[in-house]
Amino acid sequence: MSRIGKLPVNIPDGVKIDISDDNVVTVKGKLGELSQKINKDIKLEIDGNTINLKRPSDSKEHKSFHGLYRVLVNNMIIGVSEGFEKKLEVIGVGYRATANGQLLELNVGYSHPIILQLPDEVKVDVQQEKRQNAFITFKSSDKQLVGEVAAKVRSFRKPEPYKGKGIRYVGEYVRKKVGKAAAE
Numbered sequence: 001m002s003r004i005g006k007l008p009v010n011i012p013d014g015v016k017i018d019i020s021d022d023n024v025v026t027v028k029g030k031l032g033e034l035s036q037k038i039n040k041d042i043k044l045e046i047d048g049n050t051i052n053l054k055r056p057s058d059s060k061e062h063k064s065f066h067g068l069y070r071v072l073v074n075n076m077i078i079g080v081s082e083g084f085e086k087k088l089e090v091i092g093v094g095y096r097a098t099a100n101g102q103l104l105e106l107n108v109g110y111s112h113p114i115i116l117q118l119p120d121e122v123k124v125d126v127q128q129e130k131r132q133n134a135f136i137t138f139k140s141s142d143k144q145l146v147g148e149v150a151a152k153v154r155s156f157r158k159p160e161p162y163k164g165k166g167i168r169y170v171g172e173y174v175r176k177k178v179g180k181a182a183a184e
Helices: 060-081 143-155
Strands: 016-019 024-029 032-037 043-047 050-054 084-091 096-100 103-107 114-117 123-127 134-140 166-169
Touching: 016 043, 024 060, 032 060, 050 060, 060 143, 084 143, 096 123, 096 134, 134 143, 143 166
Parallel strands: none
Antiparallel strands: 016 024, 024 032, 043 050, 084 134, 084 166, 096 103, 103 114, 123 134
């Protein structure tokens, strides 16, 4: 049995789950509503405050779907009850970030600012003080969407290995290389 798939998913108070006939799971909570289509072979059983996922056989395909859909349902429940967040740090002289509604403007060493239109489901917050690095925080109930947006913003200027300038996740370690002067 799948070690992840066999674990029950706990349903916190204030979260409603609806399973339609065509295997679409809809989760509603205080932070929003998410839905996910589940493979027709995987069966969901709601038992009080827990959900159990069952698979029909031990085939490789069913085993992989079993763990995958259990994690997706769990992430939807956590998302609508607590939410997810990713934090980025903008490091570099003259590098700035500003947020205006759903527009994120980045000045990261190019000849022009980068302006990114964020999805409505993602909330952005930028904290920047004088002579300090900017911190960008993305919050949403959809874990996959938050990760995609953070990865897209990071891709505009990845941290470089010589000085460490760029956009990185908070807590990310960037291994620095020694420059030309060390070769002598």
